[in-house]
Amino acid sequence: MLDIALWISIALFAASLVLNVFRLAIGPDLPDRILAVDTMYVNSIALIVLFGIQLNSKSYFEAALLIAMLGFVSTVAVCKYLLRGDIIE
Amino acid sequence: MPTWFYPVLEGVIAFFLVAGGLFAFIGSLGLTHLKDFYMRLHGPSKTTTLGVGCVLMASMIYFRATTGHFSFQEMLVSIFLFITAPVTAHLLSKAALHQKLVADSRTRNVPERLEVAEEPDEVNAESSESRLP
Numbered sequence: 001m002l003d004i005a006l007w008i009s010i011a012l013f014a015a016s017l018v019l020n021v022f023r024l025a026i027g028p029d030l031p032d033r034i035l036a037v038d039t040m041y042v043n044s045i046a047l048i049v050l051f052g053i054q055l056n057s058k059s060y061f062e063a064a065l066l067i068a069m070l071g072f073v074s075t076v077a078v079c080k081y082l083l084r085g086d087i088i089e
Numbered sequence: 090m091p092t093w094f095y096p097v098l099e100g101v102i103a104f105f106l107v108a109g110g111l112f113a114f115i116g117s118l119g120l121t122h123l124k125d126f127y128m129r130l131h132g133p134s135k136t137t138t139l140g141v142g143c144v145l146m147a148s149m150i151y152f153r154a155t156t157g158h159f160s161f162q163e164m165l166v167s168i169f170l171f172i173t174a175p176v177t178a179h180l181l182s183k184a185a186l187h188q189k190l191v192a193d194s195r196t197r198n199v200p201e202r203l204e205v206a207e208e209p210d211e212v213n214a215e216s217s218e219s220r221l222p
Binding site: 001002004005006008009010011012013015016017019020022023029030031032034035036038039042043045046049050052053056058061062064065068069072075076079080082083 | 099100102103104106107109110111113114116117118120121126129130133137138140141144145147148151152155156160162163165166169170173174176177180181183184185187188190
């Protein structure tokens with residue numbers, strides 16, 4: 001049961017990554033693309049956690065935590081650039 | 090832990106995995122499908138965060154059941170995501186309001202300074218045609 005649920009979950013997250021890439025390609029404005037990239041960060045965190053469950057290894061959570069922090073910092077930096085025209089004032 | 094408890098735990102983990110996948114897929118579907126940016130912001134900022142939270146909960150239960158001791162990394166990742174998702178959504182909406190993105194006509198509570206897109210409405214088209222002699 002766990003194998004089937006794991007594959008269903010991996011397939012759903014991969015499909016949502018494909019949808020995010022679609023929005024990243026056709027997004028009419030810049031905040032749409034930033035939102036798509038931020039959602040891709042979150043979905044890839046979930047995919048890495050699912051990969052760790054499938055391989056039965058706990059050494060992937062540091063990568064997940066690193067991706068979460070880098071995604072947050074980069075999204076805030078790009079939003080700050082859009083708002084003020086400068087990142088560090 | 091008694092032996093009969095493991096199938097129950099497996100069912101709980103499978104439920105959390107499938108629910109998380111469904112939540113994330115619905116959020117990304119909203120990101121792709123909705124009309125303007127102010128509607129699109131709702132999908133990823135709420136639903137995808139909940140989906141990843143479900144997956145991290147499943148991972149926490151799984152590694153607690155297999156290795157026997159509680160692992161704190163998943164809790165750390167989920168707390169970090171649940172804190173940073175509203176901050177990101179707030180900054181993105183501020184950036185969108187600053188850039189004066191065009192709002193759809195069905196978006197409610199649009200500020201005065203924003204431009205609202207005109208919809209190709211069949212009702213208005215028919216009424217304008219019927220006004221012709």
